[in-house]
Amino acid sequence: MSLDDITLSLHARIRADIEGAILSGTLRPGDRIPFEHELMARYGCARMTVNKALSGLVEAGLLERRRRAGTFVSRPQIHMAALAIPDIQAEVTGRGQIYRLELLSRDVLPAASVDPERMRPPRGAKVLSLTCRHLADGVPFAVEERLISLKAVPEAAMADFTTVAPGSWLLAHVPWTEAEHRITAAAAGRLAGALDVDEGTACLILDRRTWRGDQPITHVRQVFPGAGFDLVARFTGAGGAG
Amino acid sequence: MSLDDITLSLHARIRADIEGAILSGTLRPGDRIPFEHELMARYGCARMTVNKALSGLVEAGLLERRRRAGTFVSRPQIHMAALAIPDIQAEVTGRGQIYRLELLSRDVLPAASVDPERMRPPRGAKVLSLTCRHLADGVPFAVEERLISLKAVPEAAMADFTTVAPGSWLLAHVPWTEAEHRITAAAAGRLAGALDVDEGTACLILDRRTWRGDQPITHVRQVFPGAGFDLVARFTGAGGAG
């Protein structure tokens, strides 16, 4: 037990001890950890206290429990990395740069004319189609082409997207239940002009789709010029060092 | 309460009810959920049972609790997407294609000659440098350039990387405690030949670094030709639909 643990509650301390042993490699995937009654004796507490600590670690995916057999350190097969994809405005501001938004186009389309690859709005629905440019310190940072289902988000028809980025607006107004991200690389192509780069420049493309139940909410394709923008994810956890 | 809940334990049912209300949008970010004593009365159970259900949802990030104020639906500021970055061999095999590995080069370098941008091995350590090509049905799928610290993983010096991909081998043998992923787009450049594409072709570049404590384990740069490879993440959760 380390000195700075004195402020932690007992169950948090039990949890931290086991988590530490897993993260340091003392406990390895597949290892059995002490039985609840052993931990109970070691920490001099009730079983519920131990149980709460272990339940938290199960929830976090670090432990697995098998009745009659005991509690084991998880063996993470597929490695899940947490990748933060924040709002572009927040990203730019967070870098200490000045954010500016430009609305390049705004149209309301009938559902039938929407590319079903991008969104499948319900029959008869109207869809708001937006093209925006995000600038950081005056330099093009990303261009986005977005569809918003006005059936799912009727308020979007009234929103002023010349000052608030559609992404930020939706983030604050509309909850989703399902989402899909797709990350690809491609040449800048027809958006090269808006990004101030050459047509052949390699760009990072982020497709994001969200739903609420069965109903599509939005689809956005954000194009970042290859240089200057990375998606970075740093995290702590346990797994095989692939 | 739905009919298929009859098999769930009470705390799981409370949890499912609240989770459902959040995911369906009935409960929105920032909303207060009923107090523990109210849920206790509603479900006719002890407070610990309610508490366990809510604790799980806090752990999962769906709820936030404030003493004296109550329990609230979380307002996810930064949107975290779970992105699965599995082992390439598993990825190819999972697509129903035949995986083949080619080891293009293998060298042991002194720490001093390693680009510190890629890895900062401890003084005097030796580093294994590998270049591999991954093929799916005979077609180049990715090329990787990898460094492995032999100080951290001495067994790697003996491993046969002509049959097992270094990523798969490390995944199975070495636990990490910290990792960093970086995703960029760039032109194929000098690796174009190995990928059978044109030099200017846009490629997706995945940099992955892992540590165990302070000690670096591996750095790998995997280059995927833009066409044919996407990183896709599909998930369920709750948040603003940005």
Place this chain on the structure above:
DNA sequence: GCCTGTTTTATGTCTATACATAATTTATGT
């Protein structure tokens, strides 16, 4: 108004106990 304590209240943590359940081990009958 503004800055204090004081009270209230919802969550935080913990106990000691009870019975349920699933899986393993041991015993038993044929």
Place this chain on the structure above:
DNA sequence: ACATAAATTATGTATAGACATAAAACAGGC
């Protein structure tokens, strides 16, 4: 030997109570 039943055991779930603690609400004094 083998299938079957019984005992064992670790986790799963739940209870009813207790005291701690942080934050909001309220009061009183300046």
